[in-house]
Every structure is written in structure tokens, then in C-alpha cells.
Amino acid sequence: MSQDEYRDTGPHRETLGSSFAAHTGDTGAAFEQRNASPEDPDEGARRKRRRRFWIVLAVVALLAIFIVYRLTSPSSSKPSAGAVGGRGQQGPAAITTAETTTGNMNVYVDALGTVTPVATVTLYSQITGRVMAVHYSEGQIVAKGQALVDIDPRPYQATLTQAEGQLQRDQGVLAQAKMDLARYQAAFARNAIAKQQLDDQEQAVAQDEGTVKADQGTVDYDRVQLSYCHIVAPISGKVGLRLVDPGNTVFSGSSSTLVVITQLKPITVVFNVSEDDLPQVQEQLKVNKRLEVDAFDRSNEKKVGTGTLTSLDNQIDTTTGTVKFRAEFANQDLGLFPNQFVNTQLLVRTLQNVTLVPNAAVQHNGTAAFVYIVNSNSTVGVQPITTLTNDENNTAAQGVNSGVTLATSGFDRLENGAKVEVHNRKPKSGGQGAAGGSSPGNAAP
Numbered sequence: 001m002s003q004d005e006y007r008d009t010g011p012h013r014e015t016l017g018s019s020f021a022a023h024t025g026d027t028g029a030a031f032e033q034r035n036a037s038p039e040d041p042d043e044g045a046r047r048k049r050r051r052r053f054w055i056v057l058a059v060v061a062l063l064a065i066f067i068v069y070r071l072t073s074p075s076s077s078k079p080s081a082g083a084v085g086g087r088g089q090q091g092p093a094a095i096t097t098a099e100t101t102t103g104n105m106n107v108y109v110d111a112l113g114t115v116t117p118v119a120t121v122t123l124y125s126q127i128t129g130r131v132m133a134v135h136y137s138e139g140q141i142v143a144k145g146q147a148l149v150d151i152d153p154r155p156y157q158a159t160l161t162q163a164e165g166q167l168q169r170d171q172g173v174l175a176q177a178k179m180d181l182a183r184y185q186a187a188f189a190r191n192a193i194a195k196q197q198l199d200d201q202e203q204a205v206a207q208d209e210g211t212v213k214a215d216q217g218t219v220d221y222d223r224v225q226l227s228y229c230h231i232v233a234p235i236s237g238k239v240g241l242r243l244v245d246p247g248n249t250v251f252s253g254s255s256s257t258l259v260v261i262t263q264l265k266p267i268t269v270v271f272n273v274s275e276d277d278l279p280q281v282q283e284q285l286k287v288n289k290r291l292e293v294d295a296f297d298r299s300n301e302k303k304v305g306t307g308t309l310t311s312l313d314n315q316i317d318t319t320t321g322t323v324k325f326r327a328e329f330a331n332q333d334l335g336l337f338p339n340q341f342v343n344t345q346l347l348v349r350t351l352q353n354v355t356l357v358p359n360a361a362v363q364h365n366g367t368a369a370f371v372y373i374v375n376s377n378s379t380v381g382v383q384p385i386t387t388l389t390n391d392e393n394n395t396a397a398q399g400v401n402s403g404v405t406l407a408t409s410g411f412d413r414l415e416n417g418a419k420v421e422v423h424n425r426k427p428k429s430g431g432q433g434a435a436g437g438s439s440p441g442n443a444a445p
Helices: 003-024 028-036 039-073 154-188 195-227 275-286
Strands: 093-095 098-100 103-117 120-125 127-133 145-151 230-231 236-237 257-262 268-273 292-296 303-312 322-331 341-358 364-365 368-374 379-392 392-397 405-408 420-422
Touching: 103 322, 103 379, 103 392, 145 257, 154 195, 268 275, 268 303, 268 341, 275 303, 275 322, 275 341, 292 322, 322 341, 341 379
Parallel strands: 093 420
Antiparallel strands: 098 405, 103 268, 103 341, 120 257, 127 145, 145 230, 236 257, 268 322, 292 303, 292 341, 303 322, 341 392, 364 368, 368 379, 368 405, 379 392
């Protein structure tokens, strides 16, 4: 293009630039300035920070993946001797063992009881008078017939003397009437008097006899009233707190208590037994078997007495489904106290020569019981058993023989045929003639 032609196109070029500037909303100068200016420094800094953040995040993710891989890698750790076998773990299961034995096992019925005195006597005053003396101390053990309280006897002694005097007078009148009757009978026999006079004298004697009898009753009554002035213990037992002092006036028919006596030797325990246990107890009572009852304290650790079952209630309590039993205890050491709560064990019978399994070896699957028998090839086998009763150490069971080695720990890693390794073998538990037991209601069916 020649210089003239270029010059001619100049206006057109300017017109095109003006149109582009008008379309973008910028002036030509602003357009050229934007194209010529460098990148914004703040925007560049933000882009750099974002790149560093993603780089750090990627490094952390790679490090976490590496750690997880090292922890889960089979070659990262070696199983120790005796490690659990199965499900990705190696080695036999470590267990402890015990052996079954043969012995006797007592069958008990457990129940809660209350100590109940054989007799409790509350003494009241049967006369009115002033208390002269109190002969007992608080909490004293008194014997039957021992003096307790004296009430002023003088008014009652005077009344008795009057009654005795009247009786003596009327007895004299009666004696005179009887002598006259004897004379009349002799005279009538000689026809000296009329029959009417004899009959009148006979009735006079009868009247005097009635008067004397009434006088005798009055004397007896006054003697009884006088005896009430001297109060004695009707039973042997322990007196309670002191309720009356000398100088106080007591009244006949009053509700004021003079003294309370509770019999402690012997003493009884009343306890409630479930109706489910009633048949086996009655079975023993039908053959007149003497059933022993042990009483323990509230913690069920210390035995406080041994007694004998004496009686049963005549009906079942429908609200609780239990029957009341009563046992008598000699209580020579006064270990049982009235209204004390105790735990009782009624010995129903004794299982002879049964297999005793350590409680630690017995496992349950619902209502079924089983044990793990340790075989000679260091494996275990599942053996179902039937439990009869148990005590704090052993369980009487059927389905397993005596002298069998059983697993007593590590059950979470055992199954039929699992390999085991015995550690800390325990000596035989239980023994011949093992005593104790729990309620048959706790035994598996």
C-alpha cells in the first residue's frame, strides 16, 4: 500500500477504534491502559496461598494412607505365642482349667425371715393404787415368778379383813342353825314337835349355808385383788424400758403399761417360702423328717443360729404366692433379737454322690447349660449338662463324669474343636462331702 492509500485509510481506522471503544463502554485510552497494565498483586498472592494449601493437604493425605497401610499390613507385626486363633488371629487359645469331683450337695430353700418371740406379755394394772416399788432394771432378764412392781396393798388388805369377819360371823350362825336342826330331828323322832317346825329349821340351815358361800366368794375376790398389788413376771424373758416409777398412781382398766416382757429363749423365725417349693418340703414332712433351718444376718455372711422347722401356715398368701413357715431356735447366745430381719436357709434334702462342677466352668445359652471339656489333644469340646443345684463354689450337674478337665476361662475364644493352651492350671475345687447349696428354683430345668 502506498503512503497515500495508508493515509486515506487513517480515518477509517480511527472510526473502527472509536466504534470498539463505544461497544465495550471504555474509551480508547482506558482500553489501551488496561491492555498495557501488569497483573493485580493481591490476586497473585491469593493464588499462591491456594496452591500451597492444596499441596499441604495432598501431603497429609498421602501420609495418612501410608500409616494405615503399615498398621494393617500382615508383615508389620508378629503374633505372640499363645495368641488367639481364628478370624485372622493365630495360635491356640490360652485357658485355665479345673476338674470335676464327686461329693454331696445340700439342697436349700432360701427365704427372708423375721425373728418372732414365742411370747410377748404386756402388763397393766388391774387395781387402782400408788406404786410402792419397782423391782426390775431396764433390759433385765427376769425369771418366771420374779417380782416386778408393788402397789400399795393396805386398802385391799382392809377390805379382805372385813370380808373374812363377815364370813366368820355367818359361819357361826350356820353352825347354830345346824345344832337346832339336830335337836328338832331328835324331838320329831319322839313326836315332840310338829313336822312343820322341822321343815322350817331345815330351810334355815340352807339359807345360812348360802350366806356363808357368798361370804367365802367375797373373801376370795378380795384376796385376788390383794394379789394384784404384787406383780410378778408371768414368763421368763427380757423386760423393756422402764415405764413406771415409785410414787405414781396407776388405775384399774387404764391403758398405761407397767412393763413388757419378751421371751428370748427359745425364739422363732417366721419366713415366707414360694409355693413352688412347698411340694418338696411337704414330701419331707410326710415322713416326719426333721428339717434344719439356718439363720444368717442381713449381709448373709454370718450365721446367727440353727433351728428346726416347727410348723407351716394353713394357706397360701394370694398376694405374694408364698407360705409362712415357722422355725424354732434355742437362742442360748441371744444372737437372734425380736423383729430382726434375717436370711434363712431351709435344708430340704442332700444329694448323695453327685458330680460337682466348678461354677466358673458352667456356661449358659439361654436356659441350657454346657461346659467345655479339655481333650488330651489340646482341643475343647462342648458338653451339655443339667444343673441340679449349686453353692458358692460348685454346681451339682448331670451329663458330665467325675475327674473330667474343664475350661474355666477364655470362653470368648472357644468353640467346639478349638485348639487351646493351658496356663496356670488350677487345683481340683470342691471335694468329697461338699456342703451348701441354693434353692432348687435356681437350677436349670
